[in-house]
Amino acid sequence: MTVLILTAEQDVTADMVVAKLHERGVPMVRLDPADLPGKAVLSADYAHGDFDGYLSVNGHVLSMGGLRSVWVRRPGEPAAHAAEPSAWLTAETRQALFGMLYSASTRWMNHPRRAEQARHKPWQLRVAHSSGFAVPPTVITTAPRVAQQFVQEYGDVVVKSASGPPPGEPPAALPTTLVGPDTDFSGVAAGPALLQRYIPKRADIRLTGIGTRLFAARKAAEPGQVDGRFGETGNGWEPTPVPHRIARAVHDYLAFTGLAYAAFDFAEDAEGIWWFLECNQGGQFGFVELETGQPIADEVAVWLAQRRPGLRIPEEH
Amino acid sequence: MDRNQADTQVNPKCASQKRRDVMTFTPMWQKVMNSLRPCHVWLGIDHRATAGGSFVRPFTLNYAQPSGQSAAVPPYHFDVSLQLNVLPDGRPAVSDRALLMATGTTTSTAGSQTHFDD
Structure with a gap:
């Protein structure tokens, strides 16, 4: 039984898991959908009332009948590396690859349908609230007057992107940034703006959930620091216990969303409350493991190597 | 925006906390x-x-601002047999913790240009 990892070749975070699978002697195939067709080859057939399919890349072959699990890490767009790429070729290749994979009986981390829905930040906030997290008041709007009123009501407000930075060259970043009451909000009419009450924080929390296993790390923040991803403070990530209430909320969130893997971001305020900021269904974990020593890659490998859903008791680290 | 709905999203314990003065800029x-x-x-x-x-x-x-991400070529390459990246001496790149920390390829902003999960 073989693990399939869908990711780009340069993804060294995936390497951390590949190394663990090698240590455990678990067969695996690594495929970047961008290499299909071309470097990679697939074939699926429905004949005599039965289904089967095969994938091969770099001399490694995978049968759908022997598929143990699929890890959707950082895959490229199907056919992106083709000699003559096109939107049509991408669509055709996506049909072939994912149509075949969906036909197999396997476990997903994370299933693309679940992942697609889980990426939507407004939905994340709704699920987070239902799961029992503290969620800062938030608005996403294309009405400048609503944005203005929100800032007037809550005072200290940050703006953040819902989908990430815009693509293009040179690469851009969109750090979470404070906006003041005198800001010109006319641009809100030209694109949805996500505004959220600023949480003065004493630390950033990154919690990685893999199945029922939770790993939390904490990094002290500097006074007035807004986005923990940007700006060097000299503070590092350290392991931190998961409060029981948070663990229960995380398990509820994962159960509702159907995610096998997720990376949660929280802001810890002066009273020690963890405010839910977002949940990245494919969030990075390598930087946390490298700094804290938490065995996250090994836990991902363990999950992928299982032959059926685990019945393990929830644990926190 | 339904303000009542927004207010219900606040933990009661937190709703009463005083807001700090924060410099806007x-x-x-x-x-x-x-x-x-x-x-x-x-x-x-x-x-x-x-x-x-x-x-x-x-x-x-x-x-938005320039990300400052470097386009430098990392000192490792993909090994098709091992299915992971290796250093020039053949060791897996993940065995060099200092290198991974220095290149920033595992951080929460890595890859954000093509994948918005960070």
Whole structure:
């Protein structure tokens, strides 16, 4: 039984898991959908009332009948590396690859349908609230007057992107940034703006959930620091216990969303409350493991190597 | 926006906490870039919309800035047999913790250009 990892070749975070699978002697195939067709080859057939399919890349072959699990890490767009790429070729290749994979009986981390829905930040906030997290008041709007009123009501407000930075060259970043009451909000009419009450924080929390296993790390923040991803403070990530209430909320969130893997971001305020900021269904974990020593890659490998859903008791680290 | 709905999202314990005075600011990069050229020009994209006959830039893009991510070639390459990246001496790149920390390829902002899960 073989693990399939869908990711780009340069993804060294995936390497951390590949190394663990090698240590455990678990067969695996690594495929970047961008290499299909071309470097990679697939074939699926429905004949005599039965289904089967095969994938091969770099001399490694995978049968759908022997598929143990699929890890959707950082895959490229199907056919992106083709000699003559096109939107049509991408669509055709996506049909072939994912149509075949969906036909197999396997476990997903994370299933693309679940992942697609889980990426939507407004939905994340709704699920987070239902799961029992503290969620800062938030608005996403294309009405400048609503944005203005929100800032007037809550005072200290940050703006953040819902989908990430815009693509293009040179690469851009969109750090979470404070906006003041005198800001010109006319641009809100030209694109949805996500505004959220600023949480003065004493630390950033990154919690990685893999199945029922939770790993939390904490990094002290500097006074007035807004986005923990940007700006060097000299503070590092350290392991931190998961409060029981948070663990229960995380398990509820994962159960509702159907995610096998997720990376949660929280802001810890002066009273020690963890405010839910977002949940990245494919969030990075390598930087946390490298700094804290938490065995996250090994836990991902363990999950992928299982032959059926685990019945393990929830644990926190 | 339903304000009552927003208020229900606040943990009661937190709702009563005093708000701190926080300095608001116009990012330095924004001051500099605004004095030079519009955001959509240096980003190489045009996300403007028409409002009353004039172009308006989406609000959130006012806070975009160059990522500063380096396009440097990492000192490892993909090994098709091992199915992971290796150093010039053949060791897996993941065995060199200091290198991974230095290249920043495992951080929460890595890969954000093509994948918005960070």
